[in-house]
Amino acid sequence: MTVPDRLPRSYLYVPGNAPDKLGKALARGADALIVDLEDAVPPGGKDAARRAVAGWLRSGLPAGGAELWVRINGGAAGEADVRALAGLPALTGLVLAKAESAGQVTAVAGTLDDLGDATTLLMPLLETAGAVLDVREIARARRVHRLQIGEVDLAADTGIDPGPEETELLFARSMTVFASADAGIHPPVGPVSTITADPVALAESTERVRRQGFVGRACIHPVQIPVVHEAFTPSEQQVARAEDLLARFEAATAAGAGVALDAEGRLIDAAVIRLARRTLATAGRAAAR
Structure with missing residues (x-):
């Protein structure tokens, strides 16, 4: 496992059902990858994607490179994800999609314990109003390394319509930053942005995220990585x-x-x-x- 004693500036999402993209993703320059078994994979492809990702993690990846995270599903599919990925040395941690409560996080930690995995970290992804309101307890749950906000789903759940300055999301962002500090865990990962063709606008958004207390940012396209790195690289x-x-x-x-x-x-x-x-x-x- 890549020991996370350094804070990644970028987390690049990669579809788990595209094996040809996994190897290429390591060369994109991101500090961390999040291989997605949830939204990026249709229901009928979950089993195949899970096997492909587990096989890739077992394949002898370059040491000392990017942290490797996998976003897992909820429910029974998530249970199968945990069992397939537990104990793999290349795996840094699991991103828990739609984390709703500390109990849900603790259940995943318990499954890892039962499987003899003592090292895999957890990153709850807050995507609902309930998750934001319970974020203090979620941040304190076992194995939680960092938090992340899924703002697209959060906006849909709450009816929030973010404007260019994203002030409508400030409450959720501040709650996540404060809960992380209170729990003594690393600062949260900045939310993804859908901006891919306007580096100036992305830089402004990322600088705003940095000032709000996040460290690093999730990316959905490799073109976002240099902009995010510039914002989070100290002088x-x-x-x-x-x-x-x-x-x-x-x-x-x-x-x-x-x-x-x-x-x-x-x-x-x-x-x-x-x-x-x-x-x-x-x-x-x-x-x-």
Whole structure:
């Protein structure tokens, strides 16, 4: 499994029923892939897609590359997905489509336990009003690594009609960011955008997502990847400052000092250190790619 100590800037969705696209997707430059067994696969093709994806993950993929996630179905099909994918070394984690409750997430974690899988992570995908309202409990469920919002389905469920500034989605986004911080998990993955032919508009949307507290973004087309990477790749100055903050904090801690100060004499508290580590995590992924 690719150890997720670096935060991906991009998660590229790839259809699970298109084996020819899986290998090519690894060369697209995304920091992570999400192989889709849910919406991208028609009901009659679920079994074949599941076998194809499991076989691909067993095929000896390049080490040290993109994180590999699989979006699984709900219900009985999802149970079959978990059983087919559990324990595969190349798998980073499972994206839980239409995650409705902490109990649903815990059930998947329990199935993995029963199958002897101790490493596969979970990323609930919030696509309904109920999921957003229960996001605090979902974020605290076992094995949850990050959260993600499915805004197209969420808008359909709630009747929201997002405008160009996407302010109508701010409540759901903020709830997800706050719940992640409260649970002590990584910041959530930014939602997909349907913008593929206007890089300026995509850059503006992605910068907005970054400012709202997300780290990285899900992509539905490879053309979106460079724009998303630019938004989430820290500058050299930001990396240098983060390294300096951590060095000062660690030195103060080693010396038994109760207070650490930055180069301008400002207090370095726990929140400052969390942001510094987040900066270095995304910078580390950029360097790895």
